[in-house]
Amino acid sequence: MIMVNGREFPWEEGMTVKRLLELKQYTYPRITVKINGEIIREEEYDTRTINDGDNVQCLHLMAGG
Amino acid sequence: MKVLKKNPEKCIACHACEETCSKLYFKEENREKACLRIKETDSYPEITTCTQCGVCIDICPVVALSRDKRGIVRVEKKKCVGCFMCVGFCPEQAMFMHDDYIEPFKCVSCGQCVKVCPTGAIYMSEE
């Protein structure tokens, strides 16, 4: 289990940032991803893996209309 | 069309070009009022010049930018409303602003700076 935006989410072996965003259907183009507080660069989404128990934040920066 | 070209390897950053330009353009020796810029770096100096590409022409909301008979991009001060969008959108960062003026200014390919360059780091080229 990992935490995503403060809520529990099932973890899977080898889960990359990209995979997590797919699973959560987070398609917004301006998302800042943090793993345990560390900002992950977009170029690393494909390769950076998430460990069981990690605290992940996917912050959508949008303040709307 | 005659365009100002650059060869940074030859530049010795004497800034004669900038001073000549501002003197001619604004009657004042002030490098911050030059239509080209020389910036010293750890390596060769960085020379910023206008390529007359014309991106700014389409950006201008009041059509104050256009090509003259020689193909050179000119600012028509009377039409300009001083929004400086052209400065922000110039791919070469070669459109300039100075606090003393409410219109931007740029290289008009007059070639005077080339004449004072001691090393040939800038030159006019037919494009």
Add this chain to the structure above:
Amino acid sequence: MILKEYKYELGKIERGYNNRSLYINLSDNTIKEKEVTQFMKDKFIGGKGFGLWYLWNAVTPETKWNDPENEIVIAHGPIAGITQYPGSGKSLVVTLSPLTHMPMDSNVGGYFGPYLKFSGFDALELQGKAEKDVIIFIDGNKGIVQIMESDIEEKDSHLIAEILTERFAKDEEDKKNVSVVSTGSAADHTLVGLLNFSFYDIRRKAVRLKQAGRGGIGTVFRDKKIKALVVRFEGTKGNLNNAADQGKINRTGIKLHREICLLDDKQNRMRKIGTANIIEIMDQYDLLPTHNYKFGSHKDTYKISSDKFQARVTQGLPDGCWYGCSLSCAKAADDFIPQTGPYKGQKVIVDGPEYENAAGLGSNIGVFDRDGVLELNFYCDTYGVDTISFGTLTAFIMECYENGILDKEKTGGLELYFGNKEAALELLHQMARGEGFGKIAGLGIRRMKEIFIKEYGADPDFVNDIGMEQKGLEFSEYLCKESLAQQGGYGLTNKGPQHDEAWLIFMDMVNNQIPTFEDKAEALHYFPMFRTWFGLMGLCKLPWNDIVPENNKYTDEPAKIPEHVQNYVDLYNGITGKNIDKHELIRQSERVYNFQRIFNIRMGYGKRIHDKIPYRAMGPVTEEEYLSRQERYDKQLKELLGLDPENMTTQEKMAALRKYREEQYEKLTDAVYARRGWTKDGVPTIEKLKELGMDIPELIEVVKKHL
């Protein structure tokens, strides 16, 4: 025929202010100048602040929207009219609204505001009623104001603006120096009339329109028998505000131009498609209002996605609604040919589509048809109908129709089921002609609810639950069921459920950044105050957060866009020569925000009871809605309420969820009022007013009665 002419001395703007305003009374054709006092500048700053203050002094608690003493005030603000910073040409329009009976404010582009300022006035007050249709003309170069009888036969804005631009411009070159404010035929027959502010597009060689859409201001305009306002000013330059530090403004503007140049394509594509860029994003996050806000997405959304509109919108033009707006969201579809109505078969320009229009005229009424949306958009604009109110009230009608509250007999033959584009268009044409069911629809949802209950025997609970209005104003186009903070962002507002005060859905629902009531209350304090400031200055909200600096994510508060907040502080200080900081910026807004709240109270509203919202905004009203998102709701019953949904009927589950959600909204209201310095009933306290320096006797007198 000229009914009255007034000559005035041309002036010079000093640090963003003319220090005078123009007052016109149409009942007796009075035209005079008024001093803009230091008191006004200190307490109300400008723009909507001035509008509210003038309106406050013009009306009494008994004044109705169609009384002669009601005013329309158009004001810009101290920063307005600079050409260097994107989004700096806005006008704020204030009036007593026919929909809400309270002060309405609407923020609109186009050149009128800046030209009014360059002509010498910080605000324009319009009071009284003319006997016959009039045109008011301000010549900002000669110093002349004229009231003249209108000879314009045309009834719709795209033609009125074009004719008057032709008439008042000396030649083609001069057209850019003319701006026209007008409305269309529907403003004569409905309560949802808007105002169109024009600007001349020199590349298209055509008049373009921007809308002061919300709250029926166009209806008041026509009630005063104003056909149009025209201003002409020749000589726009970048330094007419005589700023204390022009260089600072130039540099701040260039910095943002550069940011937009380098990042917009990677971020929101505002230059390519404008605000419509978020249509499919809203759908993907289940936030796109669909079928009267029942759902947040639809399988056919791809038919009205941003790329479909992008293909129809002319690309590569500097589409700013004022000079220097490099964000350029004022998109247009050229050579559009309507299939219905009086302009059928003619080539027209559709200004837009903006997101709100695509959602309101598209998904919310089930019209998943790009050209259908564009045609509705065109007619709404030129008829002078607020697209948001039209979309939301038509969605309400369609749900009533599908539920048997309405039928063909009651609608005069219109089959107003979801997705019937032809019927929606005909409804709109009826509004313009003042005929049939269009007349009833044009009264807005609040009055329709009363009619449907009283005359058609509709179930009051049901129509009150699904009618998406609050304070009399129709909701704008975001689904907020899953975001409590946004329910507050809609409900705990001054003018009604419009998202211009706060848009917190992602922060709250997706990011979970404001989990507690205190967090939400802080957001519902900060953002409404911050956004109010745009309306005091004559600025647009979009360049604040529809583009962000590359390093924004590394800042301490990315949602606030700290670098852009500093830009605004720099602009204000650069213009006025003052030295405010980001905290004083918020306090400037707080003064006006609290004033507007007290104004509402003075008019008999503005209390807790008026801040309640229909249940459709909070949760599933019908079984159909519940079942469509059953997994989500069942999970919430389990996790939040410790219930076992397996052993409950759908009706029981809906009731439990409703009770919970309604309680949450009440708790949120408590927290927000406390944060804003208001009583539990939503009344600003005297201590709060003292703290803000707003303990003005006439305000104290109003709140005293409610403490």
